[in-house]
Amino acid sequence: MxxxxxxxxxxxxxxxxxxxxxxxxxxxxxxxxxxxxxxxxxxxxxxxxxxxxxxxxxxxxxxxxxxxxxxxxxxxxxxxxxxxxxxxxxxxxxxxxxxxxxxxxxxxxxxxxxxxxxxxxxxxxxAGGPDRLGARVAAAAAAGVPVAAIAAEVDLDPRALHRHSRRLFGYGPKTLARILRMRRALALARAGTPLAEVAAVCGYADQAHLTRDVRDFAGVPPTALLAA
Known part of the structure; x- marks a missing residue:
């Protein structure tokens, strides 16, 4: 459907x-x-x-x-x-x-x-197209690039990057990066990758860290999402 x-x-x-x-x-x-x-x-x-x-x-x-x-x-x-x-x-x-x-x-x-x-x-x-920096910031956040490095890449200081990101994405680059990492982790898990391996591949400290992050954003642990 x-x-x-x-x-x-x-x-x-x-x-x-x-x-x-x-x-x-x-x-x-x-x-x-x-x-x-x-x-x-x-x-x-x-x-x-x-x-x-x-x-x-x-x-x-x-x-x-x-x-x-x-x-x-x-x-x-x-x-x-x-x-x-x-x-x-x-x-x-x-x-x-x-x-x-x-x-x-x-x-x-x-x-x-x-x-x-x-x-x-x-x-x-x-409107003249999307904001020129939006795709660059989002791609860097999805790749796990640290906020300070993203700011340097787009020639903004971290505070200006945060303000710009809120206007573009609704939240700062760190939150965007966490959300995009969660999406990537869940996609791997749905494809059959064990959660412990997913955590390692996506840069979480361990499986418990992955579970906490997913629960923070989704309201339920990854096992509940995968079962649904």
């Missing part, structure tokens, strides 16, 4: 999901991304970057289409700093105003899988 594919705009992913007849609750893990969403029940929404897992409750038969924009891209599309959206789900009209969104909902509802990427592409073009 869940599918995703490249959206063809700024590295974004287009995903679709339909809740089963009995409804569904989904644990959405932090990923540093901002999503532009259309729901058959709620219309146009924005999901900000999460610091902890969000429990999404879908009513029976509810259809979702989402454009998941990679870390740093969402603010350029939406015109809103990521830290103002952190841990929130808000109607798009709350950001752009009722007049700007008037009529947009009907056009998106006719073909959301085509309309959301097209809308994002137009907005991104008007």
């Amino acid at each position: 869940y599918r995703e594919r490249p959206a063809g705009v700024a590295g974004a992913v287009l995903w679709t999901s339909t809740a089963p007849a009995g409804g569904r609750t989904t644990r959405v893990l932090p990923d540093g991304c901002v999503d532009l969403l259309w729901s058959s029940a709620a219309g146009l929404l924005v999901a900000g970057p999460d610091r902890t897992a969000f429990l999404s409750v879908g009513v029976a038969g509810e259809r979702w289409v989402g454009l998941r924009m990679p870390p740093g891209v969402g603010p350029a599309v939406l015109g809103v700093p990521a830290d103002e959206l952190r841990d929130s789900r808000v109607p798009l009209a709350a950001l752009w105003g009722d007049r700007a969104v008037a009529g947009l909902g009907e056009r998106v509802a006719a073909d959301p899988a085509a309309a959301l990427p097209a809308l994002a592409a137009r907005r991104l073009g008007a």
Whole structure:
């Protein structure tokens, strides 16, 4: 009932999901991304970057289409700093105003899988593209580069990097790095790598450290996520 594919705009992913007849609750893990969403029940929404897992409750038969924009891209599309959206789900009209969104909902509802990427592409073009440093900072954070080294690489002092990262990602580079490391660790574990080996490969002190980090962000230990 869940599918995703490249959206063809700024590295974004287009995903679709339909809740089963009995409804569904989904644990959405932090990923540093901002999503532009259309729901058959709620219309146009924005999901900000999460610091902890969000429990999404879908009513029976509810259809979702989402454009998941990679870390740093969402603010350029939406015109809103990521830290103002952190841990929130808000109607798009709350950001752009009722007049700007008037009529947009009907056009998106006719073909959301085509309309959301097209809308994002137009907005991104008007903004001059994503922030130039966003992809560099996110890539360095994903690679485990220390914050001081990232700051030196992008020619910012650590405090300026932190402020810039909050606007782009919703949190500082250290938190982003921890979230991206958790995502990598879980992907390896789901592929069958034992947790102790996952911890070593991903740079955790030990398996207990991995478990604490996952619990901090996901609310449950990795074994619970893997079982689900």
